[in-house]
Amino acid sequence: MNDRVNEINTTLDSLTGIELIKPFEQGKFDAEGKISVYVEELEEALTFDVSISPQYPFKSHDSETIKFSNENLLEYKHIMGNGSICIHTAHSPVLSTKLGYDIDSVKAWIKKYYVNQDTDEHYEHLIVPQKTFKESHFAYFFIEVDYEFNKNQFGFVEYSKIGSGILNRDKIDSNIIQRFKGIDNKELVGINWNFQLKSLPIHVGLFIFLKDAPSNNQRWVFAQWKDFEQVLPQSFLKFLYIVEKDHQKYKGKSLPLLVGYNISMTEIHWQVIMLEIGDFPIYGQKENQQWLTMIDGNKTINWAMTKNCSYKYFFGRGVLNEKLTNGKILIIGIGAIGSIVAKTLVRSGCKKVDFIDYDHKEPENVCRAEYSFFSGISNKTNDLINEMCLISPFFEPRHGGYEFSEAFDFYLKSHLKDKTIKKELEKRLNEYDVIFDCSADNDLLFILSQLKINPKHFSLSISNHAKQLVCGAEQNRY
Structure with a gap:
């Protein structure tokens, strides 16, 4: 293992524009170190914490086994929640050669996304953390509908469960959205699935169309309910209060809330928040002789998985x-x-x-x-x-x-x-x-x-x- 770490340090030391700030040492699993990377367009070099897995230079589950991380770069494109940048490089079974390819990819990322602050032609979806809710994952599938939602429009959705499975080591329930309804429970638009899917048992959830993405920087989805304080209208918060009050007999049950927003002039994407009846992130507060429904900003948002299964995405290439x-x-x-x-x-x-x-x-x-x-x-x-x-x-x-x-x-x-x-x-x-x-x-x-x-x-x-x-x-x- 020492020979491997020595090869990593020697290779990095020989590369142009790279300085070893903290030489690599073998940890319990990964080799870890810190480097600075300089390209001509930079006033000063950027630093990265680097971890290299035992599988390197090979990929693991089709993912790179080297990570370059800097949490100060989260506002830029193509960077993960832990601050690691997304790179894709050429294959090589030789560690030193592969390491050279990866450093070149880091430099390319710096030029494209840090220096030039480029945006790709295709839409880059918000990064949504995948965590279990009540010891299970939840996934919701939707397709594009022939209906124009208005900003802050809200109401009910009907959905059906299509299956249960295992994701990694956790349970996961997959569901399809069947139709959108107004607050009067009248249908706004139905989803054009095949006849078998349409015949599945129906469950009820909620929706609100925000128009703008629930994100502060167009990269990370809101993490705390306080992020919604300037976004959700009072009429919707009162709607949540009424729904929870009317469903007290289902206390402890899960209720999905679809949050919609435009990702282009014509396309809507939906994210889903998992609510628990009896523990909605709201409370009442009296102001000027009037009761208002307020957001409990200290609560964490429980996001579920969503997939746009519209025909063009479902079949793709x-x-x-x-x-x-x-x-x-x-x-x-x-x-x-x-x-x-x-x-x-x-x-x-x-x-x-x-x-x-x-x-x-x-x-x-x-x-x-x-x-x-x-x-x-x-x-x-x-x-x-x-x-x-x-x-x-x-x-x-x-x-x-x-x-x-x-x-x-x-x-x-x-x-x-x-x-x-x-x-x-x-x-x-x-x-x-x-x-x-x-x-x-x-x-x-x-x-x-x-x-x-x-x-x-x-x-x-x-x-x-x-x-x-x-x-x-x-x-x-x-």
Whole structure:
């Protein structure tokens, strides 16, 4: 270990613009020291406390294992709550080489964010401390809504719990926001999740839209309730008092408060504060013969996690071409191939996907298709619809289910010579933009070749024992 510390000190001593203020020593876990860093644009060097983990020069959990910290720099961009600056550097398995790369990155940070005080084109979210509340973490997911909130507008929100899990070693509950309501409990706007999410049990919380970020420096979210004293209107504080009074029978229960603010001219972000009924950060005070509701400034704010799950963020760079994602898709046959095609499309941003399959899903299907054992025996169509809803909150089948599949197969194969029914079948199929035939059904392939259908039409199947994959994209597939 002494050789490692000596190499760190020797390397830093040899670098231009670096001075060892406190040579590195091996602590219980990390090697720790203090350096000053000078670049030409500075009047005087900046100092940093440096800690180097045992994993260095390798990353740990995709994070750098060296930290350069200075709590006096918290007002600048790309710096964490503990004062450590955010750097991203090149890889090297050689300690001395990697240390040189990291020092170059520190100098680049100083020039960009300390000297030039640059701001990046993308929005840099407020830093929100992640702590447990009542021995659990809480997360709330929202999407953009077609509604214009007014400054200091407040009311109720409805939300649903979607699951519980473990985050590190702590419990975490994840929730989705379902709708916003006014103080009169009338709906302002609903959230356009898929039908399964909309059917979940409802719980009630609160919201206020501030318009401006709850931060003193656009970097750190408010830490104490006293930070809100000049921000929250008296009307909202009275609203909190009434809500707590009306919910005394739920004393000790958690209540989320959504705090909204603009992060651009058109986009709103929501943070969530966890309140405890019976312990709201407010009290009454009489002034000029009038009772006012005041903020208890000594209380610490309990922030929860939030995620904007709007379509553009949910799929990000994983989205397919708009002709598919905005198109109406039909998949005929959802076995080994069809179910995988379906899952791939839905995971890649497709929203309107219908399934046709008369078969049932049984336990032996699980090993070769996109079904789960947990749901037991069921109709393949209904089971896969449920699976897709669990993947994407934006998936919404237009048609589907066993009845649709039965009717399709029956009429297609028994009434092909009936011109009226044939036209109706053609009309129904021409509602789609793309059709994937994954049925491996030669009869169906023949019948489809007799119909006048405009959508792009692909046939996909596997041979016996899954030794070959056959893909057909020509008009004369049969």
